[in-house]
Amino acid sequence: MKISLVMAVLTVMSVCPAFADNLTETEKSGVCKAVLGKLNANDPTDYTLTSHSGDTFSFRSSHGYAYSCEVFGLTIKLSSPGWQRIQPTGNVVPDGSCIKFTVYDPGFMVTHEGRFCG
16 A cells, blocks of 8 residues: 555656646646636636746736736646735646646635636
């Protein structure tokens, strides 16, 4: 049992970083928009990329709200000045030619799931 668990962990560690490193800026930005759309119950096209530095992307919504989204490895973290300390976090995983995401929103205590197939 212990050996199979160790092997599973080593397999995930060896496969996931390669996938995470292969995410393009466009894919990261697209996943961020898809997650923001889920969190705010609107369309991902409501968000415009305003700046980008490394793994962090800044967006402005069509309603004027500012958001920050960081995709680092297989982890995603979002923030907004209006959310104060509430920072939804989650993960991204490969799903065929798409990217599947799961994000927990601590403000509403809800988990959102979706896919980005940009």
